[in-house]
Amino acid sequence: MAGASFSSRRHLASNFGWPQSVGTLAFALWLVAAFGVGVVRPGELFEIAMMGVAGLLAWSAAASALQGRGAALVALACFAAPLGNTWPARTWAHAVEQVLPAGAWLFGNTSSLLLFAAVAVARPGFPAGVPRLALSAAAMLTAGALLSTTLAGLPESGLQAVWVGILVPIAWGALAACWIRRAAEAVACLTALVAGALVPLAVGVAAYVLEFGVPGSGADLLRVKMELYRPFLIQETTLGNVGHIASLAVLVLVAAAVLAAVPSVPAVARCTAALSGAAAAIVLVLVLERGPIFVALAGLVVVGLTLARFMGAAATAPAAVAAAFLLGVSLLPSVRPYVAEALPSLGAGQSEAGETTGSQRPPTAKPGTNGGPDVEVAPGVVIDAGDASTEVRFGAASTAVDVFADHAPFGVGTGQYGRYDPGHTAAHSLPLQLLAEDGIPGVIGFALLVAAVVMLALGVLRRGRRWTHVRIAASAAGLAAAGGFLVQASLVGTTFATAGVNVLGLVFWVSLALGARAVQATE
Amino acid sequence: MKQRRLVVVVAIAAALVGGLVLLPHALEPGRAESNGIVLSVSGDWFAASPNAALKTRSRQLVVETGPKFGYQAVTRPLAVFPRTRYRARLSITQNRTRGYVRVMDARLDRELASAPLPLRNGEVELVFDTGPESRVALLLVAGAHSRLNVSEASILRLG
Numbered sequence: 001m002a003g004a005s006f007s008s009r010r011h012l013a014s015n016f017g018w019p020q021s022v023g024t025l026a027f028a029l030w031l032v033a034a035f036g037v038g039v040v041r042p043g044e045l046f047e048i049a050m051m052g053v054a055g056l057l058a059w060s061a062a063a064s065a066l067q068g069r070g071a072a073l074v075a076l077a078c079f080a081a082p083l084g085n086t087w088p089a090r091t092w093a094h095a096v097e098q099v100l101p102a103g104a105w106l107f108g109n110t111s112s113l114l115l116f117a118a119v120a121v122a123r124p125g126f127p128a129g130v131p132r133l134a135l136s137a138a139a140m141l142t143a144g145a146l147l148s149t150t151l152a153g154l155p156e157s158g159l160q161a162v163w164v165g166i167l168v169p170i171a172w173g174a175l176a177a178c179w180i181r182r183a184a185e186a187v188a189c190l191t192a193l194v195a196g197a198l199v200p201l202a203v204g205v206a207a208y209v210l211e212f213g214v215p216g217s218g219a220d221l222l223r224v225k226m227e228l229y230r231p232f233l234i235q236e237t238t239l240g241n242v243g244h245i246a247s248l249a250v251l252v253l254v255a256a257a258v259l260a261a262v263p264s265v266p267a268v269a270r271c272t273a274a275l276s277g278a279a280a281a282i283v284l285v286l287v288l289e290r291g292p293i294f295v296a297l298a299g300l301v302v303v304g305l306t307l308a309r310f311m312g313a314a315a316t317a318p319a320a321v322a323a324a325f326l327l328g329v330s331l332l333p334s335v336r337p338y339v340a341e342a343l344p345s346l347g348a349g350q351s352e353a354g355e356t357t358g359s360q361r362p363p364t365a366k367p368g369t370n371g372g373p374d375v376e377v378a379p380g381v382v383i384d385a386g387d388a389s390t391e392v393r394f395g396a397a398s399t400a401v402d403v404f405a406d407h408a409p410f411g412v413g414t415g416q417y418g419r420y421d422p423g424h425t426a427a428h429s430l431p432l433q434l435l436a437e438d439g440i441p442g443v444i445g446f447a448l449l450v451a452a453v454v455m456l457a458l459g460v461l462r463r464g465r466r467w468t469h470v471r472i473a474a475s476a477a478g479l480a481a482a483g484g485f486l487v488q489a490s491l492v493g494t495t496f497a498t499a500g501v502n503v504l505g506l507v508f509w510v511s512l513a514l515g516a517r518a519v520q521a522t523e
Numbered sequence: 524m525k526q527r528r529l530v531v532v533v534a535i536a537a538a539l540v541g542g543l544v545l546l547p548h549a550l551e552p553g554r555a556e557s558n559g560i561v562l563s564v565s566g567d568w569f570a571a572s573p574n575a576a577l578k579t580r581s582r583q584l585v586v587e588t589g590p591k592f593g594y595q596a597v598t599r600p601l602a603v604f605p606r607t608r609y610r611a612r613l614s615i616t617q618n619r620t621r622g623y624v625r626v627m628d629a630r631l632d633r634e635l636a637s638a639p640l641p642l643r644n645g646e647v648e649l650v651f652d653t654g655p656e657s658r659v660a661l662l663l664v665a666g667a668h669s670r671l672n673v674s675e676a677s678i679l680r681l682g
Binding site: 024027031034038041042043044045046047048049050052053056206207210211212227229230231232233237 | 527531532534535538539541542543545546547548549550551569597599600629630631658660
């Protein structure tokens with residue numbers, strides 16, 4: 001029905017306001033980069049090659065639906081968002097730090113550069129059609145961050161945290177709301193996003209297999225999991241720790257499960273979504289992060305039921321397959337005790353594996369070392385069954401409340417929490433971290449965000465029967481990713497940005513804007 | 524148009540295959556680490572058992588060991604060149620425990636070199652050949668309820 005919204009690529013080239021040679025130029029640049037990297041840093045060639053694969057998929061799947069320069073820029077930003085910690089982005093950030101040590105935070109992040117370029121090339125208007133709750137949330141979060149950082153004396157780290165973690169992602173959300181007018185464009189942008197995410201996800205899988213091999217059993221998965229509290233190649237080449245790549249995998253998986261299921265979405269977009277979704281599910285299983293696995297399972301059930309309501313049982317297939325895969329691995333005899341251990345303490349129970357940055361304790365002992373109570377998960381494989389992460393996370397949450405109590409009502413300043421709680425370095429819950437850092441305005445902003453997503457989702461459920469499938473796909477995929485972020489933020493501590501990398505914040509705000517825009521959009 | 528698409532697909536496929544073949548180079552040391560690594564006391568060490576506690580005090584790593592003899596502290600995986608000789612050097616002060624400094628492969632499965640802890644304080648030096656390993660780790664093994672202070676730790680490439 002809404003397949004008519006997607007026209008030919010030739011049509012796109014004439015509509016999107018740029019000459020067709022943009023694609024040729026992008027390919028030429030990629031070719032030069034691939035050749036140069038292959039010679040200078042051969043170990044990074046796989047990542048560059050994956051950018052080529054993802055770029056080709058995104059171009060083939062999304063470009064034909066975009067009308068106007070603004071929509072093309074939003075799609076470009078969506079594609080680039082998950083690439084915020086790839087080798088080119090890290091190299092750029094490092095180069096800027098050398099030249100501009102004091103202001104590197106303003107130019108060192110690739111999403112900032114794209115933002116400057118976007119505003120220079122196309123003129124944004126007022127973001128129309130975005131729910132007032134989301135706009136109010138953005139305003140409260142911005143006000144809270146600016147106020148608390150000013151009261152903290154405008155430290156450099158605070159300015160960086162406000163700019164990279166709050167302002168840039170919100171600005172990209174606003175631009176998406178300004179420039180995306182049709183549901184088909186929202187689907188195109190979300191497809192570009194899941195295509196971009198294929199790069200860190202595939203690199204993560206490759207890095208894992210390179211160092212640990214292909215796991216042949218649940219015991220293998222668990223044995224490697226016990227080692228991932230130290231930074232191996234998978235952490236170095238993705239988002240710094242396995243918790244962050246797992247969080248990204250959840251957002252991609254739920255959105256991809258929707259996009260891959262809707263027949264009116266172009267076939268290339270569906271294949272791209274299926275590929276990214278598969279990579280996300282594999283990453284979740286490899287890093288075996290329990291909190292994100294639970295959130296992914298819940299998200300897949302929700303999107304599956306939503307799609308079944310509007311499109312019939314067949315549309316639930318991608319979500320059902322992904323959920324069955326995650327559930328199957330979680331229920332393997334050797335993995336089940338480890339996963340089940342987190343269930344009673346889900347509120348504080350994501351493993352801290354990989355989140356340790358130095359002197360914290362490992363989640364369990366290496367077989368043969370001293371530790372807590374031991375469980376034999378396979379012959380010769382003994383792990384510590386004690387869930388130290390629960391204790392750590394409750395401790396962090398309690399300290400966050402104490403930090404706020406000492407600095408009420410405006411908090412200690414964005415990005416300053418680690419200075420007041422060097423033991424935990426983070427509150428392990430975004431609402432509590434916002435409370436401690438940005439005070440009352442920050443936590444009100446978070447509550448408004450939750451309310452906005454819930455209201456939009458209810459809107460889809462109430463009015464979706466009158467919509468085209470493409471519009472349902474765009475709204476469900478965007479809101480599922482945004483909702484997945486908020487649930488993870490509350491339960492496992494996913495944040496908008498860490499150490500100048502704002503991949504998750506960008507994905508959240510852009511997904512929210514695209515989902516909201518699809519709810520309001522024309523067909 | 525079709526021909527152009529074919530060129531793009533072939534180029535990307537070739538890069539992908541090349542990338543997979545060359546991926547093991549990602550484990551090699553970067554330029555900054557090509558001659559060796561001086562370890563930071565705060566970011567490069569991790570507790571190797573749930574009961575060991577690591578702290579940083581006066582630019583020293585303080586390891587308070589657990590209730591059993593065993594692994595206490597371990598470094599992040601350190602990038603090295605395979606089949607190359609390196610020298611590891613650590614300055615350690617400790618209170619009367621027996622134990623070892625070991626050079627292991629990154630996953631702590633294979634020992635490359637080992638030396639006993641100094642009696643009270645002193646330097647531990649180990650020369651080792653990396654063999655096929657691209658990443659190694661330094662491991663502190665010590666007795667129960669003791670304290671180790673590590674003020675300096677480094678690995679230097681010998682050639």
